[in-house]
Amino acid sequence: MQPLTSDIENRVAAGAPEIEVLLVEVVSGDTLRVFIDHPQGVTFAHCELVTELLGDYREQYAIEVSSPGEDRPLTKPQHFRRFLGQRAKVRLRDARDGHRSLTGELVGASEQEVTIAAGDGVVSIPYELIARSNLVPGD
Numbered sequence: 192m193q194p195l196t197s198d199i200e201n202r203v204a205a206g207a208p209e210i211e212v213l214l215v216e217v218v219s220g221d222t223l224r225v226f227i228d229h230p231q232g233v234t235f236a237h238c239e240l241v242t243e244l245l246g247d248y249r250e251q252y253a254i255e256v257s258s259p260g261e262d263r264p265l266t267k268p269q270h271f272r273r274f275l276g277q278r279a280k281v282r283l284r285d286a287r288d289g290h291r292s293l294t295g296e297l298v299g300a301s302e303q304e305v306t307i308a309a310g311d312g313v314v315s316i317p318y319e320l321i322a323r324s325n326l327v328p329g330d
Contacts, residue, residue, distance in 0.1 A: 195215060195217070196212075196215040199212055199215050199225060199245060200212045200215075202244050202245065203227070203241055203244055206240070206244040207237070207240050207241065207244065209229060209230065210227050210228070210229050210237055210240070210241060211227065211228045211229070212225060212226075212227055212241075213226040213227060213228050213259055213263065213264050213266055213270070214226040214259075214264040214266055217252070218255075221251075221252055221253060222252060222253045222254075222255060223245070223248055223251075223252035223253070223254050223255070224255045224257075225241060225245070225254070225255070225256045225257075226257060226258070226259045226263070226264055227241055227256060227257070227258065227259075228258070228259055228263075232258070233257070233258035233259075238256040238257060238258075239256075241256045242254055242256050261326065261328035262325045262326055262327065262328055263325060263326050264323070264324065264325045265279060265305075265324045265325060265326065266324070268300055268301065268302050268305075268318070271297055271300035271305045271324075272300040274297055274326060275297050275298065275299070275300065276296065276297065276298075277296070277297055277326055277327075278294065278295065278296055278297075278326065278327040278329075279294070279295070279296075279297050279307065279324055279325065279326050279327060280292060280293070280294045280324065280325055280327050281293050281294075281305070281307060281316060281321055281323075281324040282321070282322045282323045282324065283316070283320050283321065283322060284319075284320050284321065284322045293307055293309045293314060293316070294309065294327060295307040295308045295309035295310065295314075296308045298313065299315070303317060303318065304316055304317045304318060305318065305321070305324075
């Protein structure tokens with residue numbers, strides 16, 4: 192998945208540098224889902240532009256481009272730092288300390304790991320162990 196993600200990030204950076212690719216995932220084998228962000232919010236025009244930039248992928252995939260929404264994905268250290276103090280769910284690649292996923296408050300984020308205050312204490316998780324993570328919308 193990394194080469195696909197890198198190619199998409201590079202295409203969007205070259206064609207629309209103000210748009211950030213947050214997450215790329217292949218869903219059900221034939222749908223390419225791309226979450227994007229923009230400093231002034233994501234518009235339909237932004238989604239349309241990214242879809243056009245990924246036009247040659249349409250032969251292999253149905254393409255869905257959208258804003259991150261309230262449960263936005265967190266994929267980079269700067270994303271975790273931006274949302275310190277908010278709740279997030281982190282799903283792990285390898286179960287560590289008996290957890291497959293943790294939900295708690297983001298309390299720290301370095302270049303190597305994120306720190307979460309979960310129900311059973313404070314846990315630091317190296318980014319390479321994270322399979323997927325996202326904000327948890329407020330109640």
